[in-house]
Every structure is written in C-alpha cells, then in structure tokens.
Amino acid sequence: MNERKYPPVTAIAMTSLGLIVAGGIYLSAHLPRHVPIGPAVVLLVLSTLLMAYNIYSLTRVKDFPWDRFFAVAKWSLLAYLVIAGLIEYAFLKNHLSGAPLVVLTLSLLVFAIHVPTLLGFTVARYYDPNQELAGAPAA
C-alpha cells in the first residue's frame, strides 16, 4: 500500500461537511420564525476555512498526483453542482430569501466543492506510478 504521509484531508473534510449540515439544520429547524443568522454564519465560515486549509495542505504535498486528482474531481464537481442546483431550486421554489438564502447557497457551494475534493484526494492518494509501469506492456 502507498505509505506516504498525507495531511488529514478526510477528517477535516468530514468536520467541514458536518459544520455545513449543522448550519442547515439550525436554519431549517427555526422556520417560519425569524432566525438569528449569526450561528449559521459562524458555522459556514469555519467550514469554508477548513475547506481552504484542506486544499492548501494538498498543494503543500510534494509530487502530489494532481492529474489523478483532477481526473476524478472534475466529473464529481459537475455531478455535485447538479445535486446542489436541485436543492437550491427547492429553496427558491419555497420563496426562501435574504440572509438565510445566502447562507444556504454558500453552504451548498462549499458542499459541491469539498466533496469532489475528497473524492479526488482519496483516489490520488493511492496512485503509485510503479503500478502503472509494472503493468505496461513490454516494448
């Protein structure tokens, strides 16, 4: 197995997603009353910071296989943008507006970026160039 040391991308991503989910539940659990937006904003900011740190920590990994990462992440991004779009549509359909809409939209954006990042990382971390060479047909 590829024993290279990587930053704790999965744990950080799960924490970030957990914060987003907590913010979403906090907002939706208060409907239709006025929602104090502060706690949801704090959760969103923390989640975004964790995502930024995750991406930054990956850029610091020496010889990280970015081609493998993007081969998976780009298609996942497309899929998760569609999913986020469907959820956003449900919010708009229900006339959600103002600060809660902004917070939930940004939360969906973090979700749609962070999940593909995690998928790309999980695939790229097991990339071993020796495996490819060993399997290449003899000249």
Place this chain on the structure above:
Amino acid sequence: MTDVALPPIELREVAPAGPPIEIPDFEIVPRVGLVFAAVAAVALIAAIASNKLWPLEFLHVSGGAAWTIIDLFLGLVLGPIMGAMPVPARIQFTTRLMPKMVVIMPIVVTLTLAAGWQLSTKLGTNLTVHPLHGWVVASMIIVGVMSVIALGLLEPANIAVLIELKKPRPNPEVIEHLMKRFVYSAGVLGVMQIATLVIMTKLGSG
C-alpha cells in the same frame, strides 16, 4: 465521464505471479445508469415545480425506501457475506455491484431529501408550530450525520476501489482497505436507517 468509461465485460488478467485473478472489464460510471439518473432528476424538478402531493410523496417515499433498504441490505446482509467471500469472487462481485452504486446512491439521496423538504413544506411539518416538528428535526439530524458518513467515507471508498481495480496491476492491500471502509460505513448507515424508519413511520401515522 468518457475518460473512465470502457467497453463492458471483457476479461483481462492482472496478477503477474501465482494464479491469475481475472477482473472483468467494467465502466466505473455506467452510462446507461446516467440516463436513468437524469430522468429521475427531471421528475424531481417537475414534482417540485407542480408542488402536488402525490408526485412529491411518490418520490420521497420511493427514494427513501430505496435508500433505507439498500443501506440495510448492504450493511447488514451483503457486507458480511462479501467479507467472507474468497478474493476472486469478491472482485467479481465488486466490479458488478459498485459501479451501479456510484449512480444509484447520489440520485436516490437527492430525490429523498429534495422531495422530502418540499413535501414537508407543503404539509407544514417543518414549521415550529407543527406538533411533530421535533420528529422532523430529529430526522434532519440523523440524515445529516448519515450524509457526512456517506459523502466522507463511503462514496470516496466506492470510487477509489473501482479506480484501483482499473489499474493494470491493482494493489490487493488497497482494495482490502477500501472495501473494509466501504462495508463498515454501510453497516453504520444501515443501523442509522433503523432510526429513520422509526421517525418516518411516526410522522406517517401522525
């Protein structure tokens, strides 16, 4: 997804030494499945746009039932069976099951959640004044935890194991590690689905 899709079912050999393990050729993301997923997504948009009870209830209940049953069956029935299978059989099974899961689970979860939210808005169960509001919030919390486990552990393991199996010489240790992660995550989700069943039947019966 053209860079990962290959023509189906054609056997190739991988292991350089010892008895060769045959890995059937497979598509990581089955293109036919994407068509069904697109149809389901269009149906979801139509149901939300019409805001009628029956389409919303149909998509929420059928999506939720599929999600619950798949998690329970995979985590508590198929998972232990797969763990006991010999490696070649497990590979054969994995290359047939996992690509389907890549397409089925995201769309099933999206149908359930989006139609469920719209249904909840229509019926008023997501309003704080509703007598069963606490149950709805409890379901949101459980679904939230399940989503984090599914997105953070299960889905990446699913994709990574398929990509590992596509390599000229897949690493058995990596496959073993990722499959364990997949099956344990599915087991946890299966157990959590029991709580979802309790909440949803309570909401359904009022």
